[in-house]
Amino acid sequence: MQELKNFKVTCHTDNIALGTTFVAVKGMQSDGINYIPQALAKGASTVVLPEDAILSDEIKKSINTYQPAILRVADCRQALSTLSAQAFNYPAKKLNIIGVTGTKGKTTSAYLLYHLFKKAGYKTALITGVKNYIGNVEYKSELTTPHPDYLHAFFNECVESQVKFVIMEASAQGFSLKRLHDIQFSAGIFTNFDLEHSEFYANMNDYFDAKCEMFKHLKTNAPFVVNVDNAWGKKIADAHPEFTEISQNQFKITKNDSLGLEFTILGHEFSCPNLVGTFNAYNLAGVVTLALQMDIPVHTIQKALLTFSHVPGRMERYKLASGAIAVIDYAHNPSSFSQILPTLRTMTNNLIVVFGCGGSRDKTKRPIMGDIASTIADKVIITSDNPRFEKVEDIIEEIYLGCKAINKDKVKVILDRAQAIELAYKNAQSGSIIAILGKGPDEYEMIGNQKFYFSDKENILKCE
Numbered sequence: 018m019q020e021l022k023n024f025k026v027t028c029h030t031d032n033i034a035l036g037t038t039f040v041a042v043k044g045m046q047s048d049g050i051n052y053i054p055q056a057l058a059k060g061a062s063t064v065v066l067p068e069d070a071i072l073s074d075e076i077k078k079s080i081n082t083y084q085p086a087i088l089r090v091a092d093c094r095q096a097l098s099t100l101s102a103q104a105f106n107y108p109a110k111k112l113n114i115i116g117v118t119g120t121k122g123k124t125t126s127a128y129l130l131y132h133l134f135k136k137a138g139y140k141t142a143l144i145t146g147v148k149n150y151i152g153n154v155e156y157k158s159e160l161t162t163p164h165p166d167y168l169h170a171f172f173n174e175c176v177e178s179q180v181k182f183v184i185m186e187a188s189a190q191g192f193s194l195k196r197l198h199d200i201q202f203s204a205g206i207f208t209n210f211d212l213e214h215s216e217f218y219a220n221m222n223d224y225f226d227a228k229c230e231m232f233k234h235l236k237t238n239a240p241f242v243v244n245v246d247n248a249w250g251k252k253i254a255d256a257h258p259e260f261t262e263i264s265q266n267q268f269k270i271t272k273n274d275s276l277g278l279e280f281t282i283l284g285h286e287f288s289c290p291n292l293v294g295t296f297n298a299y300n301l302a303g304v305v306t307l308a309l310q311m312d313i314p315v316h317t318i319q320k321a322l323l324t325f326s327h328v329p330g331r332m333e334r335y336k337l338a339s340g341a342i343a344v345i346d347y348a349h350n351p352s353s354f355s356q357i358l359p360t361l362r363t364m365t366n367n368l369i370v371v372f373g374c375g376g377s378r379d380k381t382k383r384p385i386m387g388d389i390a391s392t393i394a395d396k397v398i399i400t401s402d403n404p405r406f407e408k409v410e411d412i413i414e415e416i417y418l419g420c421k422a423i424n425k426d427k428v429k430v431i432l433d434r435a436q437a438i439e440l441a442y443k444n445a446q447s448g449s450i451i452a453i454l455g456k457g458p459d460e461y462e463m464i465g466n467q468k469f470y471f472s473d474k475e476n477i478l479k480c481e
Contacts, residue, residue, distance in 0.1 A: 018155045021174065025104035027166040028097050035060035038104070040097040040166075041070070046466070049093070054079035061085060065096050098165035098198035108172035109200050112180060115307075116187035118231050119208030119244075121353050122300045123161070123186040125292070126206055128328045129304040130184045136321035137313045142175045144168075144185035147329050147458050151178050162191030165198065189227035190217060197234060204240045204311060205231060206303045210249035211352035225249055232257065240310040242303045261306060268302040270295065275364050282306065285315050289322040293332060294360035330457025332357070335478065340447025343477045347457025349375065349402075351385040358393040358452070367449040369441045370394040373402030373434070374412050374455070375463075383412065384419025391424035394452075396444060399430050400437035402455040403463040434462065435476050442480035453477060 024032040028042040030052050039056035041049035041064065053064055053076050064080070066072075068089040072080070080087070090096040102109065117126045124145050131143040131150070143150040146161035151174055162185070163171070175183055187205070191197045210225060218224040232253075235241060244250045245262045254262050272279035277290035278298055282305055289301055301322070308318050327333055333345045342365075348357045361368055370390045374383045390397045399416050401409045409432050420428050431437035441451045453473045462471040 018157055020157050021167060021170045024166055024170050026097065026101045026169075028093075028164055029166070030055045030059060032166065033059040033061050036062045038063040038065060038100060040065040040093050040100065041067070042093045042097055043067070050076065057083040057085060063088060065090055065093060065100065067091075067093055092195070094195035095198050098169075098195050101166045101169040102199040105169050105173040107199070108169060108176045111176050112172060112183050113203040114183045114185060114200060116185055116202040116205040116231060116234070117208065118187040118189075118205065118228050120211045120350075121356070122208035122296065122303075123188070124347075125297065125300045125328050125331050126208055126304050127184045127186050129300065129322075129325060130308070132325050133304065133308050133313060133318055133321045134182050134184070136324070137317050139181045140179055142171075142178075142180045142183040144171065144183065146186060151175055151180060161186050162188040162196050165196050168196065168200070187231055189224055189230075192230035192234075193217075193227045197230075200234060201236050202231065202234050202239060203236055204307060205235065205242070206307055207231075207241070207243045207250055207253055208300065208303060209244050209247040209352075211247075211350070229253065240307060242307045242310075244299055244303060246299070261310065263299070263302045263306050267306075268298070270298045273298065283309065285319070287319055287322055289325055291325055291327050293364075294356065296356040296360070297332070330459070333457075333474070335474070337442070337445070337451075337477075338481050339442075339445055339449075341442075341445035341449040341451060343451045343453060345453050345457060345473050345477070347459075348372075348454045350379075351382050351389060354386050354389040354454070357454070358389060361450050361452055362393050365448055365450040367396075367446065368394045368452065369396045369398070369444055369449060370452045370454065371398045371400060371434075371437050371441050372452075372454040373400045373404075373409075374416055375403045376405035376407035376409075376412055378405075380415060383415040387416040387419030387428075388421060388424075391420040391428050395427065396441075397428045398437045398441055399428060400434045401432055401462065402434070403461075405463050406465060434471065434473075438473065438476045439480055442477060451477065 026038040028040045033056050039061040050070055057079050063086040065088045068091055117123045124147055127145050131141055134141040140152055149156040149158045241260045242263055243254045243260045245254045246264045254260055268280050268282035270280045278292050279288045280298055282302055305318055330345055330347050335343045337343055346357055348354055399413050413430055445451050456473050460472045461468040
C-alpha cells in the first residue's frame with residue numbers, strides 16, 4: 018500500500034515539507050490555527066488563516082520567527098480546495114470523474130464501476146472509504162470523501178499515470194465541507210436516501226440538500242442515473258427530467274439467492290454470482306445503466322460482472338468449519354439493517370446477529386436498529402462498536418430499549434466485541450449465518466480519540 022507524498026498545499030502537518038502552504042482549517046475537534054507553529058517548524062512557507070482569526074502570543078512569535086507569507090480568507094475550507102487544485106494546475110479538469118452519491122450502496126457501486134471500466138480496457142482510479150486505487154496500485158484510505166489537499170494530489174498522480182476515469186464516492190459531508198468544491202463530474206449515480214448523519218445535519222431535508230449539491234457539479238450533458246423506487250430519488254427525477262431513471266419497471270430480478278443475482282435490463286441479461294440481495298440488484302442496475310450510457314459494450318459488462326468478486330466488508334462471506342457462514346458487513350443504520358437482515362433471513366433457519374452502534378454519532382437510530390435486529394434474527398448479541406466518548410453500557414441500553422418485549426429473550430449483551438463474536442460462533446451450527454455488522458473492513462475500535470487494532474474478520478476466523 019502506498020501513501021501520497023509531495024503535497025504542495027495541506028491542512029495537516031503530517032503532509033508538510035519545505036515550501037508547503039498550510040491552511041488552518043477548523044475541524045470538529047481541533048482548530049488548525051493551533052498547529053501553525055508546528056507547520057512552520059516543519060517548513061511551511063505560507064499560512065492561510067480565517068480573516069477574523071485572533072492569534073495567540075505564541076503563534077505570533079512563531080510567525081515572527083519564520084516569516085511565512087500570510088493569506089487571510091473568508092473560508093479556509095474553500096481556500097484549501099481552490100489552492101490545492103491550483104497547485105497542481107487543476108488536474109481534475111483533465112480527468113473523467115464519475116461520482117456516486119446516496120446513503121447506501123456508494124461503495125459497492127463505485128467498486129463495480131471501477132471493475133467494469135478496467136475490464137473495458139481503461140486505466141481507472143478509485144476513491145472510496147475502503148480502499149483507493151490508481152490502476153492496480155493501492156493507496157491508503159481514511160475518509161469516504163477525502164480532504165481536498167489529498168484529492169487534488171491524488172488527481173495529479175492520476176494524470177501523471179495516464180488515468181482515463183476516476184470513480185469516487187461523493188458524500189454529503191464532502192459537499193458541505195467544501196471538499197468537492199473544485200470538482201466537476203463527467204457522470205454520476207444517486208443510489209438512494211435514508212436516515213443517516215443526524216449528528217451532522219439538523220434534519221433529513223438538510224442532509225438531502227447536501228446530497229443534491231452534486232447536481233451543481235455536473236458537466237453539461239453529463240449522464241446521471243437516479244433510483245426512483247426511492248421516494249427521495251423520485252423527487253430528484255421530477256426536478257431533473259434529463260436524468261435517467263431506474264426502477265423495477267426498467268429492470269427485472271430473475272434470480273436472487275445465496276448463489277448470486279441474475280437480472281434483465283434494457284432487454285439484456287446479466288449475472289453477478291458474488292452479489293446477493295435486492296439492494297445489490299439496485300446497485301447493479303444503476304451501474305449497468307450508467308456504463309451503457311457511457312458506451313461500454315453489453316458483452317463487456319456481462320463478462321465483467323461474472324468475474325466481480327466482492328467489496329471488502331460488504332456482505333463478505335466466510336464458510337466456517339462448523340458449516341456455518343460468517344457475513345461481515347458495514348451496515349450501521351436502520352435502512353441497511355432493513356435490507357441486509359431480510360436477505361440473510363431467507364438463507365438460513367438460524368440467523369445470529371452481532372452489532373453495536375457508534376458513540377458520538379446519531380442516537381436516534383439505536384433503538385430502531387435494536388428493534389429490526391431482534392425482530393428478524395433468531396439471536397442478537399449487542400456489543401461495542403467504536404464508543405468514542407460515550408460509555409458502551411449507555412449505547413447498548415439505548416439499543417436494547419428498542420427491542421420489543423416479545424423479542425428480548427433473543428437478546429444478549431456482551432460488552433467486549435471479541436467475546437461477543439466468540440459467543441456467536443459457539444451458538445452457530447451447520448447452516449447458521451453469523452452476521453457481524455457495523456465495522457465491515459475497518460480494523461480498529463475507537464475509544465475516546467484513540468484507535469485500537471480490531472478486526473471482525475480475524476476474530477471470527479480465529480474461533481475455528
